[in-house]
Amino acid sequence: xxxxxxxxxxxxxxxxxxxxxxxxxxxxxxxxxxxxxxxxxxxxxxxxxxxxxxxxxxxxxxxxxxxxxxxxxxxxxxxxxxxxxxxxxxxxxxxxxxxxxxxxxxxxxxxxxxxxxxxxxxxxx
Numbered sequence: 001x002x003x004x005x006x007x008x009x010x011x012x013x014x015x016x017x018x019x020x021x022x023x024x025x026x027x028x029x030x031x032x033x034x035x036x037x038x039x040x041x042x043x044x045x046x047x048x049x050x051x052x053x054x055x056x057x058x059x060x061x062x063x064x065x066x067x068x069x070x071x072x073x074x075x076x077x078x079x080x081x082x083x084x085x086x087x088x089x090x091x092x093x094x095x096x097x098x099x100x101x102x103x104x105x106x107x108x109x110x111x112x113x114x115x116x117x118x119x120x121x122x123x124x125x
Contacts, residue, residue, distance in 0.1 A: 001026045001027055001114075002024050002026045002027055002028075002029070002032075002098050002113075002114040003024060003025045003026035003114075004022055004023070004024055004026075004096050004097070004098060004114055004115060004116035005022070005023050005025065005116050005117065006020055006021065006022050006023075006094065006095065006096050006116040006117065006118060006119040007020070007021050007023070007119055008020040008021050008119060009094060009118075009119030009120045009121050010121065010122075011122040011123075011124065012086055012121075012122070012123055012124070013123070013124050013125075014086060014087055014088055014123055014124065014125055015085060015086065016086050016123070017082075017083060017084045017085075017086065018083045018086065018121060019080055019081065019082045019083065020036070020080065020081040020083070020094055020096075020119055020121070021078040021079070021080050021081075022034070022036075022078055022079045022080070022081075022096030022116055023078045024078075024079075024098070026114075028075055028076060029075065029100055030053065030075055031052075031053055031054045031100070032052075032053050032075070032098050032099070032100065033050065033051075033052050033053075033098065033099040033100075033101075033102060033103055033106070033112070034050065034051045034052070034053070034070065034072065034079045034096065034097070034098050035047060035048075035049065035050040035051070035096070035097045035098070035099075035103075035106065035107075035112055036048040036049050036050075036070060036081045036094060036095070036096055036097075037094070037095050037096075037097060037109055038090075038092035038093065038094045038095070038121075039092055039093050039095070040089075040091060040092040040093075043092075045109050046061065046063070046092075047061055047106070047107035047108075047109070048060070048061055048063075048064055048068060048081065048094070049061065049064070049068055049069070049070040049081060050070070050103075050106040050107065051070040051071070051072060051079065053072065053075060058070055059106055059107070061107070063089075064083075064090070067083065067084050067085045067086075068081060068082065068083050068084070069081075069082050070082075079096060081094065081096075083121070086121075086123045087123060088123045088124065088125050089123075090121060090123050091121060091122050091123050092120075092121060093118040093119070093120050093121075094118060094119055094120075094121055095115055095116055095117070095118040095119075096115070096116045097109065097112035097114060097115050097116075098112060098113070098114040098115075099111055099112045099113055099114070100113070101113075
């Protein structure tokens, strides 16, 4: 079992940067499909970025492309979401998720078994 916990959420002004981290205190796996999702009040859960440790493959949603990236140095280190040029519309609760089995759809939250509790990001105009 993986046990995920996010940190790094904060309140920032538009144009600022933040890095969120996702730590795993449970079982470590060499091959993991990682993802960051976010949910703004009244909105659906939205996939932000995904990362597969097997080949380093990264996918980023169009809404954050060029501004956000996802990374992990090695399987024992936290997984990060680096966010730059933040906009008020990026305000949301950000959650990391992980799957051991290949997701049918990398951007579908239903395909991820392990989740953290979330960390709040607030971007002021």
